[in-house]
Amino acid sequence: MAGTFSQIYIQVVCAVKGRESLIESYWEKELFKYITGIVRNKDQKLLAINGMPDHIHILIGMKPSCCLSDLIREIKKSSSIYIKDKKFSKFKFQWQDGYGAFSYSHSALDNVIGYIANQKEHHKKQTFREEYKALLNKFQIEHKDEYLFEWIE
Template sequence: MPNTYTQIYIQLVFATKGRESKITNLIRDEIEKYICGIFNNKGQKVLAIYANPDHIHIFFSYKNLQITISDLVKIVKIESTNFINEKKLTLNHFAWQQGYGAFSYGKSQKEKVVHYILNQETHHKKKSFKQEYIEFLNAFEIEFKDEYLFEFYD
């Protein structure tokens, strides 16, 4: 009986509600591990993750095609929000903003994307999240309207 084989690499990017800097270095590792667990439980493999204070990058191998990317993001946002709030990891209520970016890559780009994500702290010393996100949209030739982007305050 034939099987289904895939090799799809996706980078997800989404922001905290109001772009508040809620993810401190003290809780970043715990949040990243929890989110990786969600992906693993949904049959996905995280290759790189970095939670910036106000947004997150997740690069994963999209293996379980039984779940849509949209549903996966919804589950990750709901479950991680509940985890953060139940454990009181932030001073005030935590939430993610609506929306996300999903960008696909080929196998030859895998190591470059992993390096990019793991070096977010250095990267954002030179470039704001807004600049970075708009560059992604332009590089992937995604048409967008400013009013439908994340709430940017920088």
């Protein structure tokens, strides 16, 4: 019987609107579990999730039938509602428009998973802006700074 066989791994980077540091450490694990549920309910495989108060990284094993933009839109919409309903933040929580999406081979997964798991340590040495621009440059993604996330200076 004919079938579809694929190996698609995407790291997604989403920032809090205005890059405000609104994701608190005491509830981030609940948020990550909630997002994991969204990904699984969409029949995709979450391989790693972690982040900082102002952004998150998600590594997803995707099926070719999945539309990445639809999945990310659902993650952002549902998680924003979840944060509001749980009253996790006393401030209005919103995700920044847009996101970064970077593809990886199967052989790179251990490194990417480790990188995502070590976000707190990594960001002691590099800002999110530096990290994000480095990813864009590494993947040779043409960009203009004015079209990147809104940065709070």
